[in-house]
Amino acid sequence: MRGLIQVLQPMCRFMSIVSIILLGLLAFPIAYDATMRAFGKPTIWVFETTLYLFIAGGFLANTLAMSSGAHFRVMILAQAFPSLKPALDWLALILTLLFSILLIGTGSYFVWYSWSNDILSATLLEVPLWIPQLAIPIGGVGLFLQTLIHICEGKMPEGKEVIME
Amino acid sequence: MDLIDWAGYISIALLFLMMLLAVPIFVSMGLAAFAAALLIDDFQLVARTFIQTVWQGASIFELVALPLFILTGTIMQQTDAGRDLFAVTKAWAGSISNSLGVATIVACGIFAAISGSSIATAATVGLVAIPLLLEEGYGKTRAGGFVAGGGTLGIVIPPSIPLILYGVLTETSIGQLFIAGVVPGIIMLTAFTLVVYFSRPQIKGTQDVSWSECLSLTLRCSGVLALPIIIIVAIYTGIFTPTEVGALSVIYLLILGLAQQRLTFGKFVAALRTATATTGMLFMLIVFGQYFAHFLTFEQVPQSIAHAITDNATGVWAITLMILAYLVLGTFLESAAMLLISIPIFAPVAAAAGMDPLVFGIFAVIAMEIAQISPPVGVNLFTIHGISGIGLWTLARGVIPFILIQICMLYIVYFFPEIVLWLPHSMK
Amino acid sequence: DSYRLSLSTWGSPKHPQVSHFVPEFTKLVGERSDGRIKFRTFEGGEMVKQQFVPTAVPQGTVDISLTTLDNWSGRTSDVTILTTPLWTRSMKDTLGALKPGQPIYDYFDKKLREQGAILLCAFDIGPPVLSTSFPIEHPSDLAGKKIRVYSKGAGQMMQALKAAPTTMSVGEVYSALQRGTVDGAIGGLQGAVGLKHFEVTKYMLAPMGALGTLIHAYVMNKDKFESMPEDLQKIVMESAAKARDAMQGYIIDKYGDFVDQVRKHGNTVTVLEAGTPGYDEWRNALQGVNDEARRTYPKELVELIETK
Numbered sequence: 032m033r034g035l036i037q038v039l040q041p042m043c044r045f046m047s048i049v050s051i052i053l054l055g056l057l058a059f060p061i062a063y064d065a066t067m068r069a070f071g072k073p074t075i076w077v078f079e080t081t082l083y084l085f086i087a088g089g090f091l092a093n094t095l096a097m098s099s100g101a102h103f104r105v106m107i108l109a110q111a112f113p114s115l116k117p118a119l120d121w122l123a124l125i126l127t128l129l130f131s132i133l134l135i136g137t138g139s140y141f142v143w144y145s146w147s148n149d150i151l152s153a154t155l156l157e158v159p160l161w162i163p164q165l166a167i168p169i170g171g172v173g174l175f176l177q178t179l180i181h182i183c184e185g186k187m188p189e190g191k192e193v194i195m196e
Numbered sequence: 197m198d199l200i201d202w203a204g205y206i207s208i209a210l211l212f213l214m215m216l217l218a219v220p221i222f223v224s225m226g227l228a229a230f231a232a233a234l235l236i237d238d239f240q241l242v243a244r245t246f247i248q249t250v251w252q253g254a255s256i257f258e259l260v261a262l263p264l265f266i267l268t269g270t271i272m273q274q275t276d277a278g279r280d281l282f283a284v285t286k287a288w289a290g291s292i293s294n295s296l297g298v299a300t301i302v303a304c305g306i307f308a309a310i311s312g313s314s315i316a317t318a319a320t321v322g323l324v325a326i327p328l329l330l331e332e333g334y335g336k337t338r339a340g341g342f343v344a345g346g347g348t349l350g351i352v353i354p355p356s357i358p359l360i361l362y363g364v365l366t367e368t369s370i371g372q373l374f375i376a377g378v379v380p381g382i383i384m385l386t387a388f389t390l391v392v393y394f395s396r397p398q399i400k401g402t403q404d405v406s407w408s409e410c411l412s413l414t415l416r417c418s419g420v421l422a423l424p425i426i427i428i429v430a431i432y433t434g435i436f437t438p439t440e441v442g443a444l445s446v447i448y449l450l451i452l453g454l455a456q457q458r459l460t461f462g463k464f465v466a467a468l469r470t471a472t473a474t475t476g477m478l479f480m481l482i483v484f485g486q487y488f489a490h491f492l493t494f495e496q497v498p499q500s501i502a503h504a505i506t507d508n509a510t511g512v513w514a515i516t517l518m519i520l521a522y523l524v525l526g527t528f529l530e531s532a533a534m535l536l537i538s539i540p541i542f543a544p545v546a547a548a549a550g551m552d553p554l555v556f557g558i559f560a561v562i563a564m565e566i567a568q569i570s571p572p573v574g575v576n577l578f579t580i581h582g583i584s585g586i587g588l589w590t591l592a593r594g595v596i597p598f599i600l601i602q603i604c605m606l607y608i609v610y611f612f613p614e615i616v617l618w619l620p621h622s623m624k
Numbered sequence: 625d626s627y628r629l630s631l632s633t634w635g636s637p638k639h640p641q642v643s644h645f646v647p648e649f650t651k652l653v654g655e656r657s658d659g660r661i662k663f664r665t666f667e668g669g670e671m672v673k674q675q676f677v678p679t680a681v682p683q684g685t686v687d688i689s690l691t692t693l694d695n696w697s698g699r700t701s702d703v704t705i706l707t708t709p710l711w712t713r714s715m716k717d718t719l720g721a722l723k724p725g726q727p728i729y730d731y732f733d734k735k736l737r738e739q740g741a742i743l744l745c746a747f748d749i750g751p752p753v754l755s756t757s758f759p760i761e762h763p764s765d766l767a768g769k770k771i772r773v774y775s776k777g778a779g780q781m782m783q784a785l786k787a788a789p790t791t792m793s794v795g796e797v798y799s800a801l802q803r804g805t806v807d808g809a810i811g812g813l814q815g816a817v818g819l820k821h822f823e824v825t826k827y828m829l830a831p832m833g834a835l836g837t838l839i840h841a842y843v844m845n846k847d848k849f850e851s852m853p854e855d856l857q858k859i860v861m862e863s864a865a866k867a868r869d870a871m872q873g874y875i876i877d878k879y880g881d882f883v884d885q886v887r888k889h890g891n892t893v894t895v896l897e898a899g900t901p902g903y904d905e906w907r908n909a910l911q912g913v914n915d916e917a918r919r920t921y922p923k924e925l926v927e928l929i930e931t932k
């Protein structure tokens with residue numbers, strides 16, 4: 032088990048770093064476009080590109096959210112009956128794993144559909160849609176691996192990050 | 197009755213069952229709707245609809261504002277902006293009764309005008325204020341309650357993450373929603389301040405800070421203090437869209453942090469890390485919450501429930517019913533999930549009761565505020581508990597006056613919609 | 625066997641393309657099929673938003689949806705020819721020319737079938753209008769102005785006229801016009817009236833075809849369509865055609881009323897009638913776009929569009 036965790040951990044960390052970079056970059060093109068528009072020269076690429084950056088960051092950030100226990104759960108039952116907590120954790124992990132498989136499967140199909148039909152965005156930029164859509168199955172893989180790590184460890188993480196909502 | 201007529205209700209039952217069993221909410225939403233859909237359609241169609249809806253729910257440009265306003269909050273935390281704000285409000289509150297408590301609420305109000313999150317507001321101000329409040333003898337109930345309650349201002353005073361989400365769900369202008377939150381936010385800030393001011397014990401302000409000291413302190417913190425004004429003016433005048441304001445705020449705080457030598461690379465990464473984890477959490481909730489809502493809408497469940505409500509209750513009774521529903525939902529749901537489930541159902545009810553979409557947006561967000569400080573599941577309570585160790589039920593007693601004000605505010609917004617509408621309608 | 629079809633629209637449910645089509649179409653189909661086909665209708669985009677129709681319908685997320693043909697440009701690039709100024713037909717011409725059996729209709733029906741959708745009917749909601757905060761009469765008035773565009777085709781046209789095309793969501797256009805974030809917006813007349821853009825603009829140009837027009841359609845998932853017996857297929861197609869003709873007629877009758885509404889709200893409206901010098905001035909300014917279009921699109925299609 033420990034060996035598996037050691038293999039999976041760096042992959043998950045990599046995805047988390049990528050998501051941090053993607054979301055960290057977001058402010059700059061938007062601020063650039065806003066400034067350019069103030070000078071009467073709006074760009075045509077920022078609106079769409081930043082949306083795809085955000086989508087990619089959002090799906091990949093799932094790995095970090097999962098590892099840091101940021102995903103919200105209703106813990107009423109676990110608090111009332113602490114002895115149930117391990118069983119509830121297991122159920123949560125198994126269903127999350129199932130869910131990540133669903134994301135990987137349907138996401139891959141969606142990428143294939145857009146790729147094989149040559150679907151482009153209906154904008155001036157004409158982005159092949161399979162590229163941003165790739166974020167869905169990759170995000171699903173991140174969720175799958177991170178959940179697998181928690182299953183190996185035998186528990187869901189407690190919240191470490193402040194949830195900023 | 198066909199199965200097809202029940203699938204929507206089955207998905208609701210599944211959702212609540214899975215949530216009760218502590219399955220992450222985004223997983224519960226996704227799987228509940230997916231499983232219920234399998235009852236009426238074949239796997240291929242259900243899977244295709246699932247992924248199509250997920251893509252639609254993610255591809256919303258307005259959502260790009262979320263990570264930006266989350267990041268402004270985390271950068272401010274990392275650069276100790278809370279300490280600055282609190283120092284300024286404490287100095288100005290001077291020797292009036294309960295000055296420290298008043299300073300806490302006002303600091304929350306100012307922080308709220310930069311951050312889109314009530315938890316960020318409560319945590320940032322709380323870290324500085326709670327130790328001092330305890331030291332001055334406010335007691336745990338009041339000290340924790342003030343910060344948890346004051347923190348909720350973070351989502352009514354713009355910018356506001358739940359208002360962005362509401363705007364996306366109802367296709368209402370987010371800029372107008374932000375401006376609509378200003379007056380109700382100020383009214384609540386005032387009401388909160390008065391509650392704190394008149395709350396016993398009448399603790400005298402301990403320090404008299406001279407005018408010149410107050411001014412020099414304010415001047416020293418003017419970088420952060422100017423940001424709320426810049427944000428509101430930029431949105432009000434329409435120079436920038438709300439998303440752009442978020443991006444520019446991030447860059448403003450980066451430059452300010454570097455200029456003040458408070459933001460190191462490590463702190464920036466820490467701010468980004470928290471913001472990314474939070475974005476990941478919210479993003480999944482929003483995407484799969486929309487999938488769930490999409491399925492319910494397809495099964496015409498919200499329409500049926502809304503009809504049932506409007507057939508039986510109108511006007512103030514419909515509003516009261518909504519408030520009760522929100523109070524119940526709010527005991528165990530956090531705000532994004534609550535918005536995603538409730539908006540499709542309640543928006544038509546609100547419209548039937550004659551509420552403008554802007555008014556209902558503010559109404560819903562005040563209901564979110566109550567949810568965040570009502571036990572047993574109240575994210576602000578958890579946050580304050582996390583940073584101060586004050587017990588959950590002690591905190592819950594401390595927020596009772598704030599909850600009462602918020603309930604009154606829900607009715608005020610309904611009976612006097614002009615409070616909400618006046619400012620956005622003057623935007624011409 | 626009975627069929628339950630979902631029908632989705634976006635934009636305002638009060639737009640004639642919805643209000644004068646959906647009730648009529650569903651009523652006709654219901655009557656003529658003796659209730660074998662039932663509908664669930666979703667008006668206002670809660671099921672599928674405009675830009676997602678070209679994947680949602682072929683995937684079967686909804687069975688029938690309103691769409692702009694232009695939205696399909698990401699799947700079948702020929703559709704954008706309909707947004708170029710090569711299209712000079714009046715709405716009255718379109719009433720007859722965009723019907724099943726007519727060459728243009730059949731051309732695009734075939735293209736959409738390759739993508740998994742059936743063209744139930746196509747119609748012209750009228751030439752797009754420019755709502756602006758600055759006086760607009762001549763093409764040169766657009767130079768350097770920030771104009772919100774709705775599509776790739778409109779963006780190219782604005783670029784050709786030296787304007788700066790800007791993308792933003794529909795919901796933000798009103799306040800962007802109000803507060804000068806953009807100087808103007810190009811889009812459908814009824815939509816602009818529905819969203820009350822006239823409250824925040826001072827001028828409107830109704831180019832009456834000098835800048836092309838807006839072809840919208842109702843499309844249906846191909847597999848779903850073909851899963852129905854032929855008699856039901858026929859009922860659906862004929863009902864769509866009948867409801868479409870009535871709706872197209874209504875739009876033709878009321879187009880002038882919508883222009884008058886804008887005028888009544890204090891906007892200075894310039895209408896370019898075909899054959900006048902003002903109209904030709906805009907046509908000439910867009911000559912380059914037309915030449916480019918003639919080079920880009922299949923010859924066969926260009927001929928179909930240009931011959932009347």
Ligand code: NA
Pocket residue numbers: 307308309310311312313349350351352353354355356
């Ligand atoms: Na705020």
Ligand code: NA
Pocket residue numbers: 526527528529566567568569570571572573574575
């Ligand atoms: Na609560």
